[in-house]
Amino acid sequence: MDIKRIAMPLLLGGLLAAPLAAQAVEYTAIQQDKSNIAFGYKQMGVGMQGHFKKFSAQLSFDPAKPAAAKAQLDVNLASIDTGSAEANEQVADKDWFNTKQYPNARFVSSAIKPLGGNRFQVDGKLTIKGRTQPVSAVATMTPQGNAATFDGAFAIKRADFAIGEGDWKDFGTVANEIQIKFHLLARAK
Secondary structure, eight states: OOHHHHHHHHHHHHHHHHHHHHHOOOEEEEOGGGOEEEEEEEETTEEEEEEESOEEEEEEBOTTOGGGOEEEEEEEGGGEEOSOHHHHHHHHSTTTTOTTTOOEEEEEEEEEEEEETTEEEEEEEEEETTEEEEEEEEEEEEEETTEEEEEEEEEEEGGGGTOSOGGGGOTTTBOSEEEEEEEEEEEEO
16 A cells, blocks of 8 residues: 555645635624615605614624524614704604614514525515515625625615605605615624
């Protein structure tokens, strides 16, 4: 028996498998100062944008086991920044987010499926103003050493969540469709 003939393939196999084992990570800690949640909509046909200043996120994501992944995002609705102090006050009011009664929006994932090329479909439930609707987003994961960014977007209908009631129900003034975009930086365990 030739030891070199047996040892060499085992050694090469071990060397090739080592980088794969080293890449097995689970992303769990969201770095909020390098993450953001933004939105876009049309008001009287003009594109408008804003973001939320305060949110928290829980994540358990191993790219090798996406079916076992979990994500939860809680957004402080009163932390909205529309670019105008007057508008920020108005959307916190009862006709819009009613932040006194419903201070947070919450997304909870129900399934995460790989789409290939570090892209994942994230399905879950979004709750705003006590109303829950299913949402689906496509997120792209970009590994960066011991961290990864998750970038994605999805659309909601504001009428589904009673956002903009009373005089604001008219979709000619503020469109029904709202685009939500997220950029999350997550660190590995």
